[in-house]
Amino acid sequence: MNRLDAERFVKDTLREIEFARGGDAIEQTYRIADQHVVIGFRSPKLFELLSPSIAHLRSDPSPRPDLRLTVADPAYVHATIPALPWAPDRYRACGEVGGYVEGQHYSHLNLPMSALSVFDETEGRAGYWCRKPEDLPSYELSAPFRALFTRFFTRSRMMPILHAACVARGDKAVLIIGGKGAGKSTTTLSCLSVGMGFLGDDKIVVDPTNLRAHSLYCPAKFFLADSEKLGLGNIDGFLRLPRTADDRKALLYVDRFSPGQMVAQARIVAILECNLVPGEQSTVIKSGPGSALQLLASDNVGMFPSSAAATLANVAQLCRRVPCYRLNAGHDRKEVARTVARFVENC
Amino acid sequence: MASYRMNSPKVVAETIDNESVVINLDKGTYYSIRGTGSELWDALRAGVPTGVLLTQVAAHAGDQTASDTATKFIEKLIEEELIVPDHSTEGSTANFAVPYSPPDVVKYSDMEALLLLDPIHDVDEVGWPVPA
Numbered sequence: 001m002n003r004l005d006a007e008r009f010v011k012d013t014l015r016e017i018e019f020a021r022g023g024d025a026i027e028q029t030y031r032i033a034d035q036h037v038v039i040g041f042r043s044p045k046l047f048e049l050l051s052p053s054i055a056h057l058r059s060d061p062s063p064r065p066d067l068r069l070t071v072a073d074p075a076y077v078h079a080t081i082p083a084l085p086w087a088p089d090r091y092r093a094c095g096e097v098g099g100y101v102e103g104q105h106y107s108h109l110n111l112p113m114s115a116l117s118v119f120d121e122t123e124g125r126a127g128y129w130c131r132k133p134e135d136l137p138s139y140e141l142s143a144p145f146r147a148l149f150t151r152f153f154t155r156s157r158m159m160p161i162l163h164a165a166c167v168a169r170g171d172k173a174v175l176i177i178g179g180k181g182a183g184k185s186t187t188t189l190s191c192l193s194v195g196m197g198f199l200g201d202d203k204i205v206v207d208p209t210n211l212r213a214h215s216l217y218c219p220a221k222f223f224l225a226d227s228e229k230l231g232l233g234n235i236d237g238f239l240r241l242p243r244t245a246d247d248r249k250a251l252l253y254v255d256r257f258s259p260g261q262m263v264a265q266a267r268i269v270a271i272l273e274c275n276l277v278p279g280e281q282s283t284v285i286k287s288g289p290g291s292a293l294q295l296l297a298s299d300n301v302g303m304f305p306s307s308a309a310a311t312l313a314n315v316a317q318l319c320r321r322v323p324c325y326r327l328n329a330g331h332d333r334k335e336v337a338r339t340v341a342r343f344v345e346n347c
Numbered sequence: 348m349a350s351y352r353m354n355s356p357k358v359v360a361e362t363i364d365n366e367s368v369v370i371n372l373d374k375g376t377y378y379s380i381r382g383t384g385s386e387l388w389d390a391l392r393a394g395v396p397t398g399v400l401l402t403q404v405a406a407h408a409g410d411q412t413a414s415d416t417a418t419k420f421i422e423k424l425i426e427e428e429l430i431v432p433d434h435s436t437e438g439s440t441a442n443f444a445v446p447y448s449p450p451d452v453v454k455y456s457d458m459e460a461l462l463l464l465d466p467i468h469d470v471d472e473v474g475w476p477v478p479a
Contacts, residue, residue: 084474091476111476131475290366290381297368298377301359302458305372309359312370316361 005085010105010118012082017042017118017127018070022077025070029061030054032149033159033205033214033265036062042072045133050144052240056218056255056262067152069126069145073133081116081129084109094303095147101306108147113140117148121156138247141240142219143203147304149216154307159207159214160314163299166204166213166266168197169344173213173266175204176327176340177295178274183329183336185221186230187274189252190337192220193231196344197263198254206268208318214265219251231334232257269347271319272327272340280332282339287326289319351425352433353392360429362389365445369429375459378429383407383443384420384450390441391430397421400441408447420450427454 018040025040026047036059041047050071072079090098091109100107106119114131126148130136140146146161153159165176165188176184188201201221205214222230224241227250238257241250255262271292272284296315301308325343329336353360360369367380367388380388383404390400400421401414424430469477 081473083472084470086474088470088476109475114475288366289363290368293361293363293366294368294377294379297361297370298455298457301370301377302372302375308370308372309356312359312361312368316363319363 006100007105009085010120013118014127016079016081017072017129020077020079029059030057031059032057035066037067038065040070043076046071049141053217053219067124071128073130096306106151119148119151142251143217150304150307153205154310159205160311161203162206164204165201166199167191168263168266171266172269172344174270174272174344176272176274182274183276184274187329187336189220189230190333191340194337194341196341198261199263208314211268212265213268218255219253221249224250268322271322271324274327277328280330282330282336283328284325284343287324289324292324293319349397350394350434351391351430354428354431358429377455379453382445382448386443387450395441403441407443416449423452
């Protein structure tokens with residue numbers, strides 16, 4: 001195998017994804033965290049699968065986009081992607097490739113999805129090549145292009161994408177953090193049911209300098225068995241059901257279900273560490289920044305090691321500047337939502 | 348007297364309010380260090396020589412055995428590859444502001460699965476891994 005260096009591999013791959021023979025691109029502009037991102041979907045299939053999750057951020061075309069991303073698959077674009085130049089022992093489970101992520105030319109291969117992402121940071125151009133769109137799992141449909149967006153926002157714009165939910169009242173937003181099963185998604189959906197604004201239930205772009213939270217993806221995830229308990233009424237027309245046996249959650253496209261509740265950005269007034277407790281009552285109590293830092297660090301920093309230092313520094317800055325609390329969420333979901341709503345109003 | 352530095356870039360760390368979070372990206376492990384341990388960590392990162400540190404921590408604790416505890420703490424940091432010897436920078440003294448507590452490192456391995464992958468043995472003709 002001809003081993004290309006990181007720069008040449010990214011440039012050669014990008015050229016193929018962008019210019020190889022094939023279908024015309026469906027080009028859309030999105031305004032994400034005040035950045036203009038142009039995405040050219042050269043695959044109607046990938047457009048159908050991936051674009052709904054960011055549709056709420058569509059904007060007018062920009063003459064000077066901050067990032068230009070081209071998306072393609074072999075069914076529509078006859079690209080000759082260079083042979084992967086790295087040795088098999090370079091893979092990390094998170095998809096980054098040792099030796100191909102350290103400089104300005106970034107490569108990421110998601111093995112389960114057969115999806116290759118490349119990013120030329122010097123030119124603000126990126127490519128996403130998916131060999132089998134039909135196999136994309138729900139987590140990619142709900143949060144597409146995560147590796148590229150993480151690299152772009154965290155390293156180039158110093159705005160990490162955090163594993164957190166975010167709800168708002170007016171311009172005041174709270175980040176809801178917690179590990180798997182901590183109740184973030186359930187709490188967020190419950191907050192929808194009492195009329196709060198929604199920025200996201202799993203991934204939020206955070207600007208620690210200006211203390212702003214920015215929406216990135218509009219779907220909310222939930223277990224189908226819980227749909228009755230959510231108290232959201234008829235949501236059938238706004239769902240995407242799990243696609244594979246491994247997928248356990250359905251997606252609710254909040255931008256279509258309740259467009260008025262989608263919030264593009266808001267001021268972060270607090271961090272709430274979500275914690276499920278027995279009983280009906282829910283409470284919010286003050287906690288320290290150290291606990292939030294530890295949780296956010298363990299939950300976010302390892303996902304994309306090449307952005308780890310920037311992510312950790314930004315998370316620490318956020319925790320230093322924003323008051324941190326613990327949300328003890330009881331069984332009564334409406335009460336959880338009312339507790340959060342009251343808390344935000346009083347911040 | 349030995350001096351150390353944080354083992355960057357494979358180790359990243361931040362400290363808030365005497366709580367340090369230290370992450371070893373190669374191993375997928377992270378560590379929580381609090382109180383006096385956090386102050387020791389910050390001093391080690393700043394290049395304060397261990398001899399100075401051990402004297403200072405014993406004085407701060409009002410107990411000579413505190414230097415033995417601190418020595419074990421430093422050995423643990425070395426064993427976990429969080430710090431490495433370095434003589435290029437040298438801080439002068441540590442700043443102990445919080446009441447003494449025996450320094451300790453709490454290790455977590457939650458992130459290992461994100462970083463450590465089963466070895467890939469088979470790739471196809473263009474280098475894409477073949478599913479097992």
